[in-house]
Amino acid sequence: MAPDPKLDTSRTACPSSHSTANKIGRVLWGACWWVLFRPSPRILFGWRVVVLRCFGATVTAQSRIDPTVRIWAPWNLTIGRNSSIGHHVDVYNVAPISIGDNATVSQYSYLCAASHDLADPTMKLTTSPIRIEHAAWVCAKAFVGPGVTVREGAVVGACGVVTKDVPEWTIVAGNPAREIRKREINA
Structure with a gap:
């Protein structure tokens, strides 16, 4: 099949x-990531907070970033x-990504704040911020797409693919993610 002449990337x-x-x-961040961030011992959470702040991140001292x-x-x-942000999480924050208090993004998750306009012949980059609100949990290997808000207390199950907002105190899972049930906290 011949390539579409209208598509030019x-x-x-x-x-x-x-x-x-x-x-x-x-480029500067990449060099510092390799030299100062990545090789730091796991327990030096404070050191990584300082390095991130030097590059403009708004991070509290109580954050735990692997x-x-x-x-x-x-x-x-x-x-x-x-x-906390667990090991091997990919934060593709072309647009802003905010993570609230007491929230967790578990290992191997992917937060993706950009995509491409598939109708544009040049496949122009599109961006939209992601918000992970207070007490939310993005479980292992989950994908959170551009423009998504995971509301307060919500849970995205392991390997879930979220392309729409997740209501507060709701558990979603699957591909595409669907509501499983409401999240209740034992007293």
């Missing part, structure tokens, strides 16, 4: 939408008190 047809300053910032977490742009990241 060459560099001349679809130049990068990122500024030079953004590109330089990401050294294997991949963060695309620290300046687009906000993390609340007592929240």
Whole structure:
């Protein structure tokens, strides 16, 4: 099958939408990630908070971020008190990603705040912020797509694929994620 002549993803047809300053910032962050962030011992959560703050992240001292977490742009990241991001989480924060207090993003999850306009012949980059609200939990290997809000106390089950907002105190799972039940906390 011949390629569609209307689709042109060459560099001349679809130049990068990122500024030079953004590109330089990401290069500097990448170097610091390899040298200062990634090799730090797991227990040095405070050190990683300092490194992230140096690159513009809004992170509380009580945050726990694993050294294997991949963060695309620290300046687009906000993390609340007592929240954690587990090992090998990928934070693709082309648009801002905010994580509230007492929230957890478990291992191997993917927070993706960007996609492409499939109707545009150059497949232009589209971005939309993600919000993980207070006391929410994104379980292992879950995917949270652009523009999604995981509301207060909600849970995204392991390997769940979330492309729409998750109501507060609701448990969702599956691909696509569907409501399983309401989340109740024992007294």
